[in-house]
Amino acid sequence: MSSANLKSTLVTILIACVATAIINFTLTSYWVFLFTGAVVAAIALLGVGLVASRAGMISLCQMSFAAIGAWVVAWLNVKHAPGSLLLWVLLGGLAAVPFGIAIGLPALRLRGINLAIVTLGFAAAFDVILLSYTFPGQTKFIFVKRPDLFSSDQAYFALCVAVFVILAIALNLLSQTPLGASWLALRHSERGTAAHGVSIPQSKLSAFALSAFIAGLSGGLLAGQLGTLVAESFTLMVSMVYFVVTTMAGAHLAEGAIFGGMLIIFFPEVLRRLNLPQDIGNVFFALGATQALSMGGTMAEDLRGLFRKIFKGKEIVASGFTEDAALVAVVPPAVKANAKAMLDIKNLTVRYGSVVALNDVSFAVPEGSVVGLIGPNGAGKSTLIDGVTGFLATYDGTVLLDGQKLDGLLAHLRARAGIRRTWQQTRIAPQLSVGDYLTLAASRRLKAEESEELLLWMGCPGPQTAISQIDAGTRRLLDVAGVIAARPKIVLLDEPAAGLSHQESTQLAARIAQIPARFGTSVLMVEHDMDLVRMVCNTIFVLDFGKIIASGPTQKVLDDPRVIKAYIGDPEGLAT
């Protein structure tokens, strides 16, 4: 655990202890009961938030999962199962997982909003079945037995708070692993996330299954709180309200979940005291969520933003290259004479209907080299990168990575095989921190020294910085830092200098030229900035109308009249 993590964990625990003590020692048991309800609701909201606010999916059956957890607890209680409530609650949570997987598996392999529809269908069907079969022991008044230690309302409240805190801390730590970072990332861009070697269906499914587990836990805790259960606690309508509250409050953050839980429990209380009808609550939640969606933020996120603004000042971090650009002397890397082909493209052909985007393209990138791929707009450069990295549905021809055939492999498997790419437009999720992004990109947690050295070298801010705080140019640099952090066999950089100033692009050139020697990674670079190309590339290939029209040592090719002609009318090209 890093020191920052340790600090935030300790602060969370301290706040929870103080709050629990205040509530337990100053309020009557009625209010302790309400707060217990709020914490149990907050636990369920953590699960919804994981799916909805973090991974950006819609799940409308979380309370059905909670019902499964509650049912298991009630059943174990009736059967006088060994162990106590604590174990039963855990088993209840685990019992919900297979249901989550069974529902998520077919829905999440496809894109789009299938999950919303399938969970709606599940909740509607589950409602009816639960309503008729109800909970074990309900008709016979068999109360769910709490262990002696937690038999008082105050102790049970403390138990629920403890469960919430453990979950919140665990989720926070998990969000700093490659899997956890991928949830936030895939909400922003699925393609961008897959390019880091993440299997999108697996990542989504893990988020959904984990949320089912958390929902199951909350159901079990509710069973312990109320002692007796009714189906109405877990209907589709309740699931929808929880989704709506999550959307409004931002329950992927611990404070958002607590805030949402308080809303769910205390809103009815306030309405009752003001003698207002109870159904106003849902209308308020609906309006709040709609408004939150239109603003693109949640209460918890806004609160964090406000906090940051007040205490840290709002600053946009720009590129941090320190050396004087004029002094930088860039030379292309030294390549061994008999270097093997790290990437070998043979007869690559891509058709979109009747349009031929790439026509029988063949070339190789030798190990340890930086190869440039240039050509006018629409020549097929990005299509080539998409094809090689597995983002096209089909193509003809063969792609070999270090002698291994990649054809037919999905994008994330190619990434894992050692081929990484950047995008013309950056696809880094703004909700991540720089450190979490590196973890995601490298598919592992880098050592502190390692990541700090890499970030310093690429002119990026420190790992704690939020992506939303850094400027567009620096994000481009972070793109490059990310792909090389994975230390792949080869990186494909798609216009890495786009959006950078001349000075910055010279500084970037110096880094790119060093990538093979420093990281053992070969480079294929698509670029319009001819200065950059001239400085770093060992060889270049020129693509026009989907065909290679020239290739060879950089300067020679750039002087080729055919190349100059291809660039006429393309203002970015000839000027240099």
Place this chain on the structure above:
Amino acid sequence: MFTSTVAGLAAGGAYALIGVCLVFTYRLVSVVNFTGAAIGATGTFAMVMLREQGFSLPFSILAGLACGTVIAALLGAVMMKWFASAPAQTKAAVTVALLVGMIALGLRITGGQHPRPFPDLVPGSAFTLAGVVITRAALVTISLAFIFTIAATRFLNRTRMGLQLRALSERPVSAELIGIPVRKLSIGVWATAGIATTLALMIIAPQRAPNFLTFSMLVVPAFAAALIGGFRSFWLTLAGGIALGLLEGMAAGLSGLAQFRSAVPFLIILAVLLWSQRRARWDEQR
């Protein structure tokens, strides 16, 4: 068993019509609309409440249709004003939130437990099939579903406005740039789906437990139907909706399965998803 299967025909017609409306909205304004059935419920209850106030039936029907249309157009305007360029997930989430609010308000205004005297708009029976009286209402609902399917298909493929609308659902911003009146057209799409759903619910209301919540939840089987059509094909959606009704009817007739008949839409959704899985596909923008 055949008897109970045929008995599901009426329900199937309603599922089909609402499903086709959902596909219509999705294809033209790219919104997966969870409020689809609730819009119809609003218009239907407006009709019966006016009738209770002593207004004439034709007036009540027209006013009810107008109410459903206006509510749909209002929702459409909200979606256009604040969520025009939002991703599909966000738009769907908005409709879920709106559905929660609509149900709360709907139950408040209409009251839950007392039945309303829903007038039989299409009274009488058409013919008897396998011992089941097929009501005119069932026939009309199915015919409406067919008509709407044909109209929607033609509209999308044959008319200039249809082409414009398709362009706009793919690229709303660029469509606006080339002079397509995006807002007006989108709201029109919402209104059209609203009026069709309202009409369908008005016809089947007397033979359903007419409660605002249960009406709004008709969106579940309708989604199953739309999924069968892949949210693309109107004809497959139509067939899917009718098949779903028949399947539910059949399940009600089998003694071992009857208590699980409410799970039929869910099982259909699962089956369709399993079947339609192929390779992971990448969407264009993200």
Place this chain on the structure above:
Amino acid sequence: MKKHHLISMALASTAIFASALMAATSASAAGPTCTDGKIVVGAVSTITGPADFSEVPKAAQATFDVVNAAGGINGCKIDYTIADDKADPQVAAQSARDLVENKGAVVMTGSASLLDCAVNAGYYDKQGILSVHGLGVDPVCFNAPSISPVNVGPYTLTTAVLQYGSSVLKAKNLCGIFWIVGGTDEAYPAAVARWEKLSGQKFGMIDLTLPFQGDYTPYVLKARDAGCDAVVMNTVEPQIVQMINTADAQNITGIKWLFLAPGYTEQVAKTLAATKQEIYVGTEWEPYTDSKSKSNEGWNAAMSAAGMPLTAFTQGGYESATILVDVLKSIDGPVTREAVTAALHNLSPVNNPLVGTPYTFGMAASHASSQGTKMVKLENGAWKVETPDWFVLPPE
């Protein structure tokens, strides 16, 4: 841009803060007794959400108002609080705890909720508080030591209408289509079995799969194809209308439809005015539509004076409130929760003109004191009383 967010956040925080304040103030106000000149009585009812039973506690309120206006019970005013649970278990639990722990209610009376019994029966038991329920809706109301409803309830009524069907209507092939909810899959067959024992007849088709929503055509056809000449159903108003409309659409003839008390409303009568089906309903109380009934006089006068509607719901509220007033009057000494509970535990059967059998509480593990019904028949959009005398089931 973010201003709206801040506003909604501020609103919500104020709300939470406000309730925290109330927590602080109400913490000190627990346990009022008659020494403050009031007796605190509570009710948890479904008022908003999918159903509105508010007439039941409001009728109780009107009854208490009359008592209070006349000086109260020995100078003690009845302080009656009605809490809405919006059919939400969480809110129901909160409301009950608020009434018992914060308001210091000594007894619950006139409650009518979709789930108060299921959610709170155990809690009431633990707190040693009893409920003279105005209208028991969910099955637990008739199966709990802490609750004794004044109405007949669905199980007893199922047996009663079946008995009426076989003994008076002379039906030979009685069938049942039941909507099973909240673990009632044993209770309804048990009610049917009780009738089989009473009548010596064998029950026909029984279906326990009726959904709350959906197409009812298959069920109507099932009853027709099974050759039923009478069908008992436990559904509520909208579903009754739906079932009869479906039967009409299928041109069903020769089936007598026997419904339970929820069907006995003027809305059902009006809505189904044109039906060709033969419809009977078993009532919970003296039929409220019978304006000439002597039994209804007290209730009729009280409700008319208070401007309350004359419905079955107000009968329940009125009966439970009058019973409670008598119980309270009988207590010697401070009217505490313990005193009221003891008085109800020792209550000797109370005769009330609105019901066929005396109301009891006592120490039993479950309560269903009302064992009598009056049958009404739907004729030309109105309810006609078929049994001028109470149709009472013999004791089990």
